[in-house]
Amino acid sequence: MAVHLVTGGSGFVGAAIVRRLGERGEGVRVFDLRRAPDLPQGVTFIQGDILDEAALGAAMQGVAYVHHTVALVPLTKADARYDRVNADGTALALACAARAKIRFFSHLSSSAIFGAPSAMPVTAATPLAPIEAYGRAKREADERVRAAQAAGLLPTACIRPRTILGPGRLGIFSILFEWIRDGASVYVIGDGNNRFQFVHVDDVAEVSIQACLQERPGCYNVGTDRFGTLREDLSWLIAQAGSRSRVRSLPAGPAIALLSCLDRLGLSPLAPWHYLTYHRPFWYESGPVAEQLGWRPRFSNRDMLLDGYRWFVDGGAAADASIHRSPTRQGVLRGLKAVSRWL
Template sequence: MNVMSSALVTGGSGYFGSLLVKKLLEKGISCSILDIIDAPDRPSNVQLFQCDIRDAEAVKAACKNVDVVYHSVAQVPLAKNKELFNSVNIQGTENILAAALANGVQKVVYTSSSSIFGIPKKNPVTETDIPKPLEAYGKAKLEGEHLCKRYIEQGLDISIVRPRTMLGHGRLGIFQILFEWIRQGYNVPVLGKGGNLYQFVHSDDLAEACILAANRPGSELYNCGTDRFGTMRELLEALCQHAKTGSLVKGVPARPTIWAMKATTALGISPLGMYHAMLYGGEMYFDISKANTELGWQPQYSNSEMLIQSYEWYLANRATVLTSSGGSPHRSAVKQGVLNAVKWIL
């Protein structure tokens, strides 16, 4: 395995990027960050390149004198802006890859997304399955993978890591709504009986997979998720039982609920993205045997462990979360919109 001594993390002020930086520093790897914002918790020994990833010259300057680039910056589904998806997730990715190639970077690790598979026809999903994204975010992330393959052909060493939905300490976004409902004792919905198998990945586990991929020469694809997961109902019931606030998991009719979720998302009155509406009642989980075998990667957290940890972090930091503004969507509270009314009828 290669040993990388210096790294650039794009999106290093965001939820996952900041955790990745922390883990790299713990391993003795010097880090710099490329981001449009400067997070208040950025370590003093981490240089910030405060620029837009769509600025090709600024990106090229940031990629100088680093061994590995971890490309984790992205516009997420909560942004609901297709043009922003394309310019940041596609053009921004090409800028990073071109800069890495020009600067002789030894390795690029591209954090992709399980949304590139849409709603899979079979599970578990493997690295050889053909992606079929169904919405703008998934399509943009897949285009990023296609760009990676083009630059691999030009000699750039790139590993693509595809995570399932991330959880862990500090993970908020739409999960903040779930946590707030349970904190207040409101019931939470599942579609139908909630028997769909659904897999998450802890952000710490994902960071470890990315670092292992960076240290392994050769361009590869790796699917990453926990190896201990069950149904959506089981997961939410475990959290309700842990919280002891009186919240229960309630089944709601699947088809009309999905229709309503899509409609309110399209109207802009729901905080959910179209991907959330399509997959909440769907089933999806990765085969992670390739990452196990080739990287020696083993996830440390189960679905329920990571969700409970995320909930407890929210309770401990709620006052700060609710008064802060700006920053990464995954590190922030979100407005409930029409969901604020839904909780009263469950």
């Protein structure tokens, strides 16, 4: 039985990989700072920091495959620590994996490495042009993973998901789901008529698993093949929820300027990646991943929005969970929510 190490296995995507590997009967080991309260039975947990070379190297002994999901996400607003954890941590994981003679290394990258591309869809030829600190650190990590493959150190894959949803995802989506549940208006930057692609956490997990099991190096842009505009999909969710919420537009220029100011003052949970890109069209072409791995997305935008919303209203928020698995403090946005309920 092959053993898989999931770094960041207590996080949103990492936990999904752990669960799906367990369902397949694979051996699973988790390396993380905290033990998830819902860690499946039979999974070995190793507590450690991704920057602790000795602990990380020890965790990789006897491992065949690594799924590297550790990262500081945009909500952390980590500034200089993005480079340390997301880029340097990845480089250290690669070095430890090479010494341990890992058979395959799958790295969870990000669509933030593309920034705000002007041409759609994003393809293998789209340049990496991040526009904020998180995306720049993830680009550096992505480049180091590809460099390790090119240098013959070990075979690797870069999994580049669109915005990830599904049961268990909270973070900024806890704000969206709460406002819909409570009948508050939902605001979008611009008119909301931008086509916007999500991806289900189980689909992302399956791509990482298939890349490892097939030992198929490459860069995999992963998103659903069924999605509409942001306004269409949010309006559909509101209707399914039976909410009196409405989707309302904010003028892009003033909204971005205000959110940027609130961000700098520490009064808003939204980070630059959110307010600089969510009003723009963004989607991947789906064909290449299907051709390379034989994979097809199981979930549409609407499937995953509804799954996530129902999980939220059923009281799914977990204590002592990672940032994407925990509700987000709303700051001054809570005042906007209170006003919007009466507009």
